[in-house]
Structure formats: C-alpha cells, structure tokens
Amino acid sequence: MIRMAEIPKEEYLEKCTTACAGCTSSLTLRYVLKAAGPDTVLVVPACCTSILQGTYPNTAFSVPVYNIAFAAAAACASGMSEAFSSIGKKTNVIVYAGDGGTVDIGIQALSGALERGTDFLYICYDNEAYGNTGMQRSGATPMGARTTTTPGGKTDAKKDIDRIVAAHNIPYQATATPAYPKDLFDKVKTALATPGPSFIHVLAPCPPGWRIASDMSVAVGKMAVKTGSWVLWERKYGELSISAPSKGAMKKRAPLREYLSLQGRFKGISESVVNELEQSIEKNLARLAKEEAGEC
Amino acid sequence: MSDPVAMSRPRIGAAGKTGTWRTFRPVVDREACNACGLCAMYCPDGCINEDLEIDLDYCNGCGICAHECPKKAIRMDREDK
Numbered sequence: 619m620i621r622m623a624e625i626p627k628e629e630y631l632e633k634c635t636t637a638c639a640g641c642t643s644s645l646t647l648r649y650v651l652k653a654a655g656p657d658t659v660l661v662v663p664a665c666c667t668s669i670l671q672g673t674y675p676n677t678a679f680s681v682p683v684y685n686i687a688f689a690a691a692a693a694c695a696s697g698m699s700e701a702f703s704s705i706g707k708k709t710n711v712i713v714y715a716g717d718g719g720t721v722d723i724g725i726q727a728l729s730g731a732l733e734r735g736t737d738f739l740y741i742c743y744d745n746e747a748y749g750n751t752g753m754q755r756s757g758a759t760p761m762g763a764r765t766t767t768t769p770g771g772k773t774d775a776k777k778d779i780d781r782i783v784a785a786h787n788i789p790y791q792a793t794a795t796p797a798y799p800k801d802l803f804d805k806v807k808t809a810l811a812t813p814g815p816s817f818i819h820v821l822a823p824c825p826p827g828w829r830i831a832s833d834m835s836v837a838v839g840k841m842a843v844k845t846g847s848w849v850l851w852e853r854k855y856g857e858l859s860i861s862a863p864s865k866g867a868m869k870k871r872a873p874l875r876e877y878l879s880l881q882g883r884f885k886g887i888s889e890s891v892v893n894e895l896e897q898s899i900e901k902n903l904a905r906l907a908k909e910e911a912g913e914c
Numbered sequence: 915m916s917d918p919v920a921m922s923r924p925r926i927g928a929a930g931k932t933g934t935w936r937t938f939r940p941v942v943d944r945e946a947c948n949a950c951g952l953c954a955m956y957c958p959d960g961c962i963n964e965d966l967e968i969d970l971d972y973c974n975g976c977g978i979c980a981h982e983c984p985k986k987a988i989r990m991d992r993e994d995k
C-alpha cells in the first residue's frame with residue numbers, strides 16, 4: 619500500500635474526463651473538489667472545463683455543474699450563493715473559470731461579485747491562453763509566448779489580475795499550482811472556510827498550448843515556481859504570507875531560461891524579451907517581500 | 915418525470931474509454947518502488963489506486979507518473995499496434 623498525503627481519498631471526477639493527456643487543469647480540479655467535498659456547485663463559463671465533462675446526458679463530474687455564458691459566471695454565483703443562504707444551506711459555490719473567462723471576458727462580473735461581498739470562491743485556472751478554441755492569446759498570456767494569434771511571440775505583458783483583485787480588499791486571496799497539490803488543497807480549504815469572497819489564481823501548464831510533452835506539465839509547474847515566474851502566496855484579511863515552496867525559491871532562484879527552454883511556445887524568444895521578463899519577476903518578488911515584511 | 919432542464923448525470927466512462935488514446939503504457943517495477951505515493955498524487959485522472967494498480971481502461975498514457983517517480987520505478991512501454 620502506498621502512502622498518501624493527508625488528503626481525502628474520494629474522487630469527484632469519474633474516470634475519465636476528455637482533458638488532453640497531461641492536463642494540469644484536470645489535476646487542479648481533482649484537488650479543488652477533494653477540498654470542497656460533495657456539497658458543492660461548480661459554476662463554469664465556456665472553457666476547456668465545459669468540454670471535459672463529457673457529453674449529454676452523461677458527465678464525468680459528480681458534483682452539480684452550472685454551465686453558463688462567459689460574462690455571467692460571477693453574477694450567477696452571486697445569485698446562487700444568496701439563494702442557498704436564504705434557505706439556510708451552506709453549499710459551496712465555486713466558479714471554476716479559465717484565464718480568458720477571468721482576466722478578459724468575465725472581469726466585470728467578477729469585480730461586481732467581489733464588491734458585493736458574495737460568499738463564494740472564484741478559481742481562475744490559468745493556462746495563459748484561450749485553450750478550448752485553439753490557443754489564442756489572452757490578457758494572461760505572458761510576453762514572448764507564441765500563440766496562434768501571436769505567432770511571433772506576444773508583445774504585451776501579462777495582465778496582473780491578482781493586483782486588480784487585491785484592489786477589492788477581499789478576505790482571502792491566493793495563488794497556487796497543482797505541481798504543489800497539498801498547498802493548493804490547503805488554500806481551497808482556507809478559502810471555503812472564510813466567509814465572503816475568495817479568489818485563487820492557479821497556474822495550469824497545458825501540454826498542447828505550451829508545446830510541452832504530456833509528461834512534463836508537472837515538472838514545468840515546479841520550474842515556474844523555482845524560477846520565480848510563478849510565486850505562491852496567500853493573503854488573509856490583508857496579511858500576505860509567501861508559501862513554503864516560493865520561500866525556498868526566493869533564497870536561490872533557478873535561472874529563468876530553465877523555465878522558458880522547457881516550452882516550445884518560447885522558442886526563439888529574444889534576449890531583450892527575456893530581460894523584460896526577468897525584470898518583471900524581480901519587481902514582483904521585491905513587491906511581495908516588502909508587503910510580507912509590512913513595509914507597504 | 916423528465917428533468918426540467920437539460921441535465922447530465924455522473925457516470926463512469928462519460929467521456930469514453932480514454933485508455934484507447936494511449937501510445938505508451940505505464941509499468942510499475944514494484945521492487946524499485948518505495949511506496950511514496952507521488953505517482954498517484956500527480957496522476958491528473960486519478961487512475962492509480964492505493965495498491966499501485968493502474969486502471970488501463972482510463973489511463974491515457976500521459977507519462978506524468980513515470981516522470982515524477984523519484985525512484986524511476988515506472989517505465990513507459992510502447993503499446994503494441
């Protein structure tokens with residue numbers, strides 16, 4: 619018998635979804651549902667997750683899913699959360715949305731729900747492009763990444779949705795990646811135990827989109843953290859703490875090139891774009907370190 | 915009574931037998947294994963159980979288990995045609 623981390627054994631995704639081999643968004647959802655348990659409703663705007671449920675009249679998801687139009691996910695969750703509380707139910711309402719559906723198309727509904735103090739958890743799984751429709755660039759695509767609509771590499775920077783969400787001063791906010799499943803699991807637990815709105819931004823390496831082999835997606839997620847390209851942290855009632863894997867990475871960072879060179883989407887990236895990415899990592903790390911130390 | 919809205923119900927195999935996608939099959943060397951559980955933890959589809967049995971009806975052969983195994987105890991063997 620193998621050892622299992624202190625995480626419930628129950629699976630809420632029936633074998634199997636139609637996700638691509640090596641999809642870390644599926645891996646994310648596996649741990650989100652383990653943390654949330656069966657008394658949960660997922661609200662899913664159009665994205666890969668709409669498709670990977672399977673085809674009507676069957677679904678691979680054993681919790682109820684409300685599939686809804688892009689721009690409406692967080693608004694739908696507001697109504698649903700109110701309805702549950704009016705009948706005295708504690709059912710978890712979780713929006714599970716892609717980056718396109720969050721940082722671009724669903725941003726006003728998200729902002730509205732955060733401002734209204736909706737009791738829900740919004741999870742953005744970020745594969746850094748519009749995956750389901752064939753990998754067009756989104757606001758969350760990083761600079762230098764090739765997508766089908768940025769064949770020469772994206773020239774704009776990744777939109778910083780975490781700072782936009784932070785401006786709403788919500789009770790709980792975090793980042794995660796399923797390369798560190800226990801960290802992700804714990805953050806979902808904390809988010810659901812915190813009344814009011816919570817937001818978790820999950821980096822989800824995507825084999826076809828990032829042009830990596832299917833067995834490399836977890837390794838790429840670890841490398842994102844080790845290079846500081848992705849920083850794991852949580853902010854509870856305004857108090858920021860950097861999570862253990864990123865604490866380690868900040869002491870001795872792996873060179874950014876080691877992350878970029880694993881991925882076909884960064885093939886041929888110019889030295890100047892690598893420098894810009896490096897500078898934005900340094901700025902972000904400095905800002906987070908200062909905030910954690912209470913200096914801003 | 916019929917459902918008031920179009921509603922799907924949970925079922926194993928809702929998306930078909932994804933094991934048919936596989937071109938490489940994970941094979942565990944139990945001698946080399948230290949029972950750390952990382953392979954089962956990282957399988958995106960939860961295809962590895964506590965006894966380290968892999969559900970080949972659904973394992974799509976992604977290879978993450980083999981790549982993440984610290985003991986290199988999982989081999990990916992090409993499927994016969």
Ligand SMILES: Cc1ncc(C[n+]2csc(CCOP(=O)(O)OP(=O)(O)O)c2C)c(N)n1
Pocket residue numbers: 664665666667688715716717718719720745747748749750751756
């Ligand atoms: C209003 C609207 N515009 C466009 C689409 C087509 N569409 C469906 S899924 C999708 C991509 C969503 O990208 P993202 O939110 O990043 O999720 P991912 O597919 O990457 O999981 C698009 C553009 C749609 N369904 N509705």
Ligand code: SF4
Pocket residue numbers: 636637638639640641642643644666670745749750823824825826827
């Ligand atoms: S395109 Fe990417 S995110 Fe979508 S199912 Fe495939 S691996 Fe997952």
Ligand code: SF4
Pocket residue numbers: 940956957958959960961962968972973974975976977978979980
């Ligand atoms: S090859 Fe992929 S799907 Fe199959 S058991 Fe290993 S991790 Fe799971």
Ligand code: SF4
Pocket residue numbers: 620942946947948949950951952953954982983984985986987988
């Ligand atoms: S990851 Fe490797 S060593 Fe650990 S339980 Fe799986 S096969 Fe055994």
Ligand SMILES: [Mg+2]
Pocket residue numbers: 716717718743744745746747748749750
């Ligand atoms: Mg996306």
